[in-house]
Amino acid sequence: MIEVKDITKTFGKKQNVFTALDSVSVSIPDGASVAILGKSGSGKSTLMHALSGLDRLQQGQVIIDGQDILKLKEKDVDRFRARTIGFIFQSFFVTGSETTSSNVSLPLEIAGVRRGDRKRRIDEALKAVELTDKAGNRAKELSGGQKQRLAIARAIVNEPQIIFADEPTGNLDSTTSEVIENLLFDYNKTKGATLIIVTHDPELAAKCGMIINVKDGKIDSVQTR
């Protein structure tokens, strides 16, 4: 259960102040598939940053499993992200010079998983995204779709409770997009993890069980199916 209570985020000072999030409150049940839908500049990315603890807001509460992550020390927020959250980005952010398996290994290393356990988990994650045969290849040799599949493997390798996907199909063609979407929704259903997709695409949002419409830093409406 993710509960957001009255969060506000402003940029700039005095005359140039810009309110990216304005007293936003929303709650997301465990295991839901959620789309944060909005145009660029609507505050949807800022909301994602707030939910994931990347942005440390001054006002409001972000309660995950009963714990207000805004009250945690920086070190503990890092640990919380390492254990609980997986990220997928529009630009993949895979390290091209490293091998596929090394990319997937990163979150495990950061979370301090023992070396003996890593290989099995990397293999499982790569198998889930059908990249087993590319394990030894450098990430820069992969196609766009393969890179995003690699990013998914990296996001799920720690078996997180929550996956954030920021415009996951924004840089991909429609066929590849479908593959990526299927992978994300499959993981959401089979593992019961909460999937939060940030997108401006109403079609993708329509595939989610819950749609949070964001407009001008406020939640316009919440639809559930």
Add this chain to the structure above:
Amino acid sequence: MYICINPNQLKYRFYMNISDIFIRAGRNLRESKARTILTALAIAVGATTITIAMAAGNGGREYTNNIVKSSGDAYSLSVFKQPSTPEATSTTLPEYGVDTESESGQNDMITNKDIESIRALNGVQSISPMLDVTSEYVSRGEWQKKYVAPLSVKADRTKIDLAAGSLTDNMVAKGQIIISEAYVGIFGFKSPEAAIGQALEVTVAQNSKDGSKSSQLKTFPFTIAAVDRKSDTNLYYNEAVRISSEDSQTIYDFQSGELAAPQYYGMNVLAKPGSDVVELQKTITDKGYQVYSLEDQREQLLQVIDIAQWALIGFGALAVIASVFGIINTQYISVLERTQQIGLMKAVGASRKDISRLFRYEAAWVGMLGGVIGVFIAFLVTLLNPTINEMLDLEAGTQLLKMDWLASLGLIIGLMIISVLSGYFPSRKAAKLDPIEALRTE
């Protein structure tokens, strides 16, 4: 309280494993090979200079010790009476024939009493007085040609370079004689080897009562035990025929004839092997004698080497300081280049500590690489020892540059530490990066 839901989380630790960071740091460096190597080479310049300085100091010290060892016996002390300088504080000198102490020479001689007092000291093995023995001539026999050759006494175990023959403990036995290689041909030997075991006679004139030479001669027979020659490492070689202290005593006894109580211009004190020579030297000096030892000269030479070595190390240190700025610069560029990677790592939960460690370990790698390259180049330079020997006309096998591997290892570790310290600011910049800014899609 944060609730652990994932059972695997029980296996989690708090921070990234140090070896994982180290491996990632190394991998990052391999990605920018040219930059890494260039930065490392800058460090290597200083490392090479310092290592060569250490090798030169090491080799120089050893070479000095060798020279000193072959120039004299470390356990041998030359002891003389403190020259009597009557009224040393006055500004006038005693006038000859007028002042009572004008016969000052008498006071400077060593007597048997002096010898006995020194012999009683701890650590003294033997004492041989320095006898002023001179030969009239040296020949192979009564009917052979007679040559005027300098007669000298081998009173200590100073190592000498032999062309032929052998010595026990670097000493001449009673009845034996050593001749210089230069004399071999003069005396009519075909080769140094041919001279060994041959007879040689030393003829001495006896002094009269008034100290002048009388015509009374005596011939002392010897067997040639060895032929010596000059070596590069011997500082004080002079060509002579050398006899033992015992024989010189016999010759002296004859030569001094009816002179009064024996007096010597000095004495050679041999300390017991393994005893504290420096301490003995101090004790004898305190008793009012002038003492000369090889240790004095060795220390002077070593001081010169130390000064040269530290000057060179100073230059190397300057080069290292210059390379520090190279490391800082490279690291800053690296942080800029990898902004997204750092952002991703932070998003995935890497702590500030993890990130700054990553960059500091990269710096450590560069420092280590520079150190290893530098030490290796210095090692290659030490391989030029034979060429250096040839150029300086030194004995073959001399190692003027001698690697000090332990110090080199220390240097590499030191450079790693310096690199880590110089990576402080760039790594702090990386650790402070805002992941949201770093991951903003362009």
